[in-house]
Amino acid sequence: MSCSAPLVDAFNRRITYLRLSVTDRCDLRCSYCMPEQMQFLPRKEVLSLEELHKLALAFIDRGISKIRLTGGEPLVRRDMIQLVQALGRKLGDGLEELTLTTNGTQLAQHADDLAAAGIRRINVSLDTMDNSLFQTLSRRDRLGQVLQGIAAAKEAGLKVKLNTVALKNLNEAEIPFLVEWAHAQGHDMTLIEVMPLGEVEGERVDHYLPLTVVQDALEARWTLVPSEYRSGGPARYFDVVETGGRLGLITPLTNNFCAGCNRIRVTATGQLYACLGGAEQVDLRAALRSDSPDANLAAALDEAMRIKPERHHFRIERGQEPAQPRHMSLTGG
Numbered sequence: 001m002s003c004s005a006p007l008v009d010a011f012n013r014r015i016t017y018l019r020l021s022v023t024d025r026c027d028l029r030c031s032y033c034m035p036e037q038m039q040f041l042p043r044k045e046v047l048s049l050e051e052l053h054k055l056a057l058a059f060i061d062r063g064i065s066k067i068r069l070t071g072g073e074p075l076v077r078r079d080m081i082q083l084v085q086a087l088g089r090k091l092g093d094g095l096e097e098l099t100l101t102t103n104g105t106q107l108a109q110h111a112d113d114l115a116a117a118g119i120r121r122i123n124v125s126l127d128t129m130d131n132s133l134f135q136t137l138s139r140r141d142r143l144g145q146v147l148q149g150i151a152a153a154k155e156a157g158l159k160v161k162l163n164t165v166a167l168k169n170l171n172e173a174e175i176p177f178l179v180e181w182a183h184a185q186g187h188d189m190t191l192i193e194v195m196p197l198g199e200v201e202g203e204r205v206d207h208y209l210p211l212t213v214v215q216d217a218l219e220a221r222w223t224l225v226p227s228e229y230r231s232g233g234p235a236r237y238f239d240v241v242e243t244g245g246r247l248g249l250i251t252p253l254t255n256n257f258c259a260g261c262n263r264i265r266v267t268a269t270g271q272l273y274a275c276l277g278g279a280e281q282v283d284l285r286a287a288l289r290s291d292s293p294d295a296n297l298a299a300a301l302d303e304a305m306r307i308k309p310e311r312h313h314f315r316i317e318r319g320q321e322p323a324q325p326r327h328m329s330l331t332g333g
């Protein structure tokens, strides 16, 4: 049960979902997310396990009921399972859902521990099942490990949702096959429009694929019935009659969902970003390390509610600067 004032922003949106990044580091280099020569933060800047735990408890006390651990790649952090175990003890005691988003490369080693700690559902990013395209997109040769990770998660009893960023001229033609495969395995799937955050090599506009186009193509093949299902994130879901599975669409560009925003994110260095697309931030690490951490954290969260903007202003056009210079891997998406 939450005991302190709930988090409500200036637009009367109740914030119940925390995306907590545990590291900015990653073992892949997805071309839409970061450049090959990505500069990672010095380790000393990153919050300790104890600090992440304390921060999460402060959020739960303010009515956060869903925590998604993310990154960078959360499973490259060595004490990640300890954090999951510590937070898992809050499930049913203020926390309703603890989950993570992972690239899957290390999932096979950790799936049993994640399930044992109380995680029920995880999101795994998979943009292609073609080995050579996987290497092009992620700049690493790890498709086999990712597929093993997805299989291990299923084996461990975790409900898997696959995340696929839709990319023109890259995985575009493969999308129906990916949906079919996911549904045949019993996994939900979410398609995502690429967002303009952080400089990458090349222009995002060259591979931006509006999901309106993908939806039309899928509807020419299958029957998509709008679903009442909600996962608490930004996806709108459809039941695909022919495959018997669920398909989510995340459409920041073609169908803005900010009016229903229920989330904030915190980086591995304790910077709270009030919006994925905005610069508004509050330094929680300073509050956490101050003489009165409880009072200062409470004040910092109140400040975050005051400054949270109404919406993002993403545009994907040739020559356009990213909406924010920081990469997705810093905020965890």
Ligand SMILES: Nc1nc2c(ncn2[C@@H]2O[C@H](COP(=O)(O)OP(=O)(O)OP(=O)(O)O)[C@@H](O)[C@H]2O)c(=O)[nH]1
Pocket: 068, 070, 101, 123, 161, 163, 192, 231, 232, 233, 234, 235, 250, 252, 261, 263, 276, 312, 332, 333
């Ligand atoms: N624009 C925008 N994109 C978001 C937001 N939250 C998540 N996303 C994007 O949605 C995609 C999928 O994110 P996930 O980490 O799987 O989280 P989720 O969609 O909330 O997951 P569920 O709990 O399964 O609904 C990623 O590309 C995120 O960057 C948001 O608040 N705004």
Ligand SMILES: C[S@@+](CC[C@H](N)C(=O)[O-])C[C@H]1O[C@@H](n2cnc3c(N)ncnc32)[C@H](O)[C@@H]1O
Pocket: 026, 032, 033, 070, 071, 072, 073, 074, 101, 102, 103, 104, 123, 124, 125, 163, 164, 165, 192, 193, 194, 195, 196, 197, 328, 329, 332, 333
């Ligand atoms: C930043 S990653 C962090 C977690 C983990 N490394 C992973 O890839 O699942 C979270 C999600 O953001 C997505 N993502 C990364 N960069 C993106 C971008 N520029 N536009 C849209 N989605 C992006 C990824 O595909 C992934 O599903």
Ligand code: SF4
Pocket: 026, 027, 028, 029, 030, 033, 034, 071, 072, 073, 103, 125, 328, 329
């Ligand atoms: S999308 Fe995830 S896996 Fe890919 S580079 Fe970014 S943080 Fe790493």
Ligand code: SF4
Pocket: 234, 257, 258, 259, 261, 262, 263, 274, 275, 276, 277, 278, 309, 310, 311, 312
């Ligand atoms: S872009 Fe900002 S306001 Fe819109 S849903 Fe995401 S975090 Fe919320």
